[in-house]
Amino acid sequence: MPEYFHAEVVQAMRELAAANVVLSPVIASGVGVFNPDSMLEMAEQTGGRVFSGSNDVAVLARDAMDDMREAYLLTVVPKDYREDGSFHILRLTTSRRGVELRYRPGYVADPPSK
Numbered sequence: 001m002p003e004y005f006h007a008e009v010v011q012a013m014r015e016l017a018a019a020n021v022v023l024s025p026v027i028a029s030g031v032g033v034f035n036p037d038s039m040l041e042m043a044e045q046t047g048g049r050v051f052s053g054s055n056d057v058a059v060l061a062r063d064a065m066d067d068m069r070e071a072y073l074l075t076v077v078p079k080d081y082r083e084d085g086s087f088h089i090l091r092l093t094t095s096r097r098g099v100e101l102r103y104r105p106g107y108v109a110d111p112p113s114k
Contacts, residue, residue, distance in 0.1 A: 013045050017104050020073060024048035026060040047103040074103075083111045 016023065023046045025039040036052070043050050049067065051060040076090060089106040 013042065014108055014110070016046055017107060022046045022048040022068070024064045024067065025050050025052075026057060026064055027052040028055050028057050028060065029053060045104055049102060081109065083109045085109065085111050 023042050025043055025048075027036060027039060027050060029052065036050070040050050042048075051064045051067075054060055074092075078088070085108065087106050087108050090103060092101050092103055094101060
């Protein structure tokens with residue numbers, strides 16, 4: 001996770017990843033409420049993508065929903081899984097042409113709570 005994220009955001013991202021939640025922010029052009037870099041980072045950390053470039057929020061939201069219509073949920077169980085609290089990188093590949101893989105870049109193997 002980038003250093004500029006606050007601890008609360010890092011914890012929220014961990015919980016979203018553990019719950020298999022994908023963020024795909026919809027950002028209307030000209031609305032400067034959110035930092036687009038932060039939105040992009042949160043989308044990338046959960047395997048989502050940012051939808052922007054228009055003021056037509058309905059179109060952007062429809063594009064986001066259409067994007068999520070065809071997806072798979074894969075479960076990865078590493079052979080060397082250790083609940084050590086560290087970040088573990090995931091890398092997925094495919095030999096199919098024209099297929100875009102979007103997934104979170106890794107996971108944190110939190111130790112069990114006491």
